[in-house]
Amino acid sequence: MKARDLAAPYPTVRIDTPMVEAARLLAGQDLPGLIVVNRQGEPFTVLPGTQVLRMAIPRYCQEDPTLARVIDEAAADLFLRHLGDRTVVECLPERPKALPVVDPNATVLEIAAVMAATATPLVAVLDDRGGLIGAITLDALLDRMFAA
Amino acid sequence: MKARDLAAPYPTVRIDTPMVEAARLLAGQDLPGLIVVNRQGEPFTVLPGTQVLRMAIPRYCQEDPTLARVIDEAAADLFLRHLGDRTVVECLPERPKALPVVDPNATVLEIAAVMAATATPLVAVLDDRGGLIGAITLDALLDRMFAA
Numbered sequence: 001m002k003a004r005d006l007a008a009p010y011p012t013v014r015i016d017t018p019m020v021e022a023a024r025l026l027a028g029q030d031l032p033g034l035i036v037v038n039r040q041g042e043p044f045t046v047l048p049g050t051q052v053l054r055m056a057i058p059r060y061c062q063e064d065p066t067l068a069r070v071i072d073e074a075a076a077d078l079f080l081r082h083l084g085d086r087t088v089v090e091c092l093p094e095r096p097k098a099l100p101v102v103d104p105n106a107t108v109l110e111i112a113a114v115m116a117a118t119a120t121p122l123v124a125v126l127d128d129r130g131g132l133i134g135a136i137t138l139d140a141l142l143d144r145m146f147a148a
Numbered sequence: 149m150k151a152r153d154l155a156a157p158y159p160t161v162r163i164d165t166p167m168v169e170a171a172r173l174l175a176g177q178d179l180p181g182l183i184v185v186n187r188q189g190e191p192f193t194v195l196p197g198t199q200v201l202r203m204a205i206p207r208y209c210q211e212d213p214t215l216a217r218v219i220d221e222a223a224a225d226l227f228l229r230h231l232g233d234r235t236v237v238e239c240l241p242e243r244p245k246a247l248p249v250v251d252p253n254a255t256v257l258e259i260a261a262v263m264a265a266t267a268t269p270l271v272a273v274l275d276d277r278g279g280l281i282g283a284i285t286l287d288a289l290l291d292r293m294f295a296a
Contacts, residue, residue: 023290023294024294026290027290027291027293027294028294030287030291032180032269048267048269049269049286049287049290050263050264050266050267050268050269050286051267053260053263053264053286054264054265054267056260056264057257057260057261057264061257061258061260061261062261062264062265063265065250065254065258065261065262065265066258068255068257068258068260068261069253069254069255069257069258071255071257073257074256075255075256075257075260075293076293076294078257079260079293102213105217106213106217107216107217107219107223108222108223109205109209109216109217109219109221109223109226110209110213110214110216110217112201112204112205112209112216112223112227113205113209113210113213113216114213115198115201116198116201116202116204116205116210117202117210117211117213118198119196119198119199119202120198121180121196121197121198138197138198138201139178139197142171142174142175142197143175143178145175145223145224145227146171146172146175146176146224
């Protein structure tokens, strides 16, 4: 069992995708994070779900979550207004997290080691030209490992 | 919409649960992480899924994932052997991550702020005596926020 057998199609967003659209994609598909690709379709970074929340919430709410309680506004409205018309690249942290990647021949153990070392429940499988073959989630990996 | 309305039953493991059993629970139910409770059933810490992998994989594999490729052993076998008969508490890091918690009156925005600030896609909802009412996952929160 190699990465090429485990890789499944995975939705991507482009660096110029509106962040609101990216957030809706994350919400609608119960994904552990979003794979961000550049304008050439090459994998660029990964956005964990909690990072998307971090972008959508004003900083003062994160510094003191109890402040959030007194805000008299529906959460979804506040999120959408705070994200405005910014694109994914405009919302990324200064040093985006490197997307964990493996090649098609990576073993289950190797994939698990990459997830563990990067603390990311999602790895991309790239072909030898750097194109995205698909992705493997932690859930899919564990299912495979403990299915036997 | 308050935390009490969003809280759903969530499986827990005890600090003296065998780690192998905890890993199987995580694998079988596609959970974003495990809530660990003490012997009195009080929430103690949260174990993100990637942290469970970290415990199950020998350190040399994490430091150099390509080493993992040359190991001639099925991943599941290596995991089970490496975990041995250790309990959850024996596998925890020296300073376990605090379990993000909210009270039953927390608003959606407050819950989101806690997840964003702690980078944890799971928060526990506690009653005023510290008992676990349930938990809210990032998926559940996003579904609720963008359902309207």
